Amino acid sequence: MLNRRLSFVLLCQIFATATFAQKPQAVQNDRQVLQEILQQTYQPSLVGKQLMGFGGETDIRRAGTIVVIQRPGLYGSLLHSEPASSSITGLKCELFRGHKDYEVPAGERYYVTSVAVSSSTVLVGLISARGIPTQAGVGRVWTTLSFNFPDQVLATADKETVFRAFDQWFIPEGRGVTTAPVAAPVAAPSAAPAASPVTPPPAASSPPATTPAVAPMPAPAAASTSGASRVNIKSDPAGAEIYLDGEMVGSTPSTLVIPSGRHIIRIHADGHADWERNLNILPGSEITLSANLNKN
Numbered sequence: 001m002l003n004r005r006l007s008f009v010l011l012c013q014i015f016a017t018a019t020f021a022q023k024p025q026a027v028q029n030d031r032q033v034l035q036e037i038l039q040q041t042y043q044p045s046l047v048g049k050q051l052m053g054f055g056g057e058t059d060i061r062r063a064g065t066i067v068v069i070q071r072p073g074l075y076g077s078l079l080h081s082e083p084a085s086s087s088i089t090g091l092k093c094e095l096f097r098g099h100k101d102y103e104v105p106a107g108e109r110y111y112v113t114s115v116a117v118s119s120s121t122v123l124v125g126l127i128s129a130r131g132i133p134t135q136a137g138v139g140r141v142w143t144t145l146s147f148n149f150p151d152q153v154l155a156t157a158d159k160e161t162v163f164r165a166f167d168q169w170f171i172p173e174g175r176g177v178t179t180a181p182v183a184a185p186v187a188a189p190s191a192a193p194a195a196s197p198v199t200p201p202p203a204a205s206s207p208p209a210t211t212p213a214v215a216p217m218p219a220p221a222a223a224s225t226s227g228a229s230r231v232n233i234k235s236d237p238a239g240a241e242i243y244l245d246g247e248m249v250g251s252t253p254s255t256l257v258i259p260s261g262r263h264i265i266r267i268h269a270d271g272h273a274d275w276e277r278n279l280n281i282l283p284g285s286e287i288t289l290s291a292n293l294n295k296n
Helices: 002-041 151-155 159-167 220-224
Strands: 060-062 066-069 074-076 084-089 092-097 102-104 109-117 121-128 132-134 137-139 142-148 170-172 228-236 241-244 247-251 254-259 261-268 275-281 286-292
Touching: 002 109, 002 151, 002 159, 074 084, 074 142, 142 159, 151 159, 159 170, 228 261, 228 275, 241 254, 247 254, 275 286
Parallel strands: 084 142, 228 286
Antiparallel strands: 066 109, 066 170, 074 102, 084 092, 109 121, 121 142, 132 137, 228 254, 241 247, 241 261, 261 275
8 A cells, every 4th residue: 555655656746747847848839939920920131241252241132021110219330240239128218238320210111130039038130221321331220129028928929918019119011101191280270360349140040159160170191091002012032122213112022002193113132133113003093013023
């Protein structure tokens, strides 16, 4: 009987030890899953010199996701070896390393270069989508963001919490951002000047005192998309740069909202011949473009 009890206790201990040993591995797996989800959503670009050393360290060899900065407080550095690295908790941002070569404004566009999940942080590497003039010179600037989260958020792959934190600082281009011109804000109607006394009309025809004197104005957002059209653009290979009337506006595949009229769309990928089309876009239309890029 004693031997049976000892055997049962020993089995329980072995089971508990095995369960405890598996738990850290499961947590690590959840972080790996979260990292893969984030890398699929924010696809990193391939940046740097090509094979045999051709090109520069800021050349975009393969374009990934472009994000648009949503609030000020970030910085950029011209040095890849010393990027402007900021620690972010909620809406609080603190630069802890790197150069303040460039104070990043809201609306600046960046390529994502890396996304990595650690025990309590998510690291996002960025490089500006354009060359920026600074006091230290002109070039693309490097920015690194270290988002801080409770361990449990990352251990359980709580992607929604991570997405919400990202959205406060940057969003992928094309989600909530369009290329259509933004209408100027409509000024609020000023108070009407006092009118000179007039003979009041008969009481039966007088409007109630609460009736507004001016009809409500339509929301400005409705005017900003009036006459615009949707243009869906994809390419083979994917990840090519999209230029609208000479200005880069994203990478394939993307859906752009473009004002009606004549436009030139050019698709560019390193090592391939450019693809270009002249379009006369009609108001309210939807167009799909498929660009097959030939290798040089």
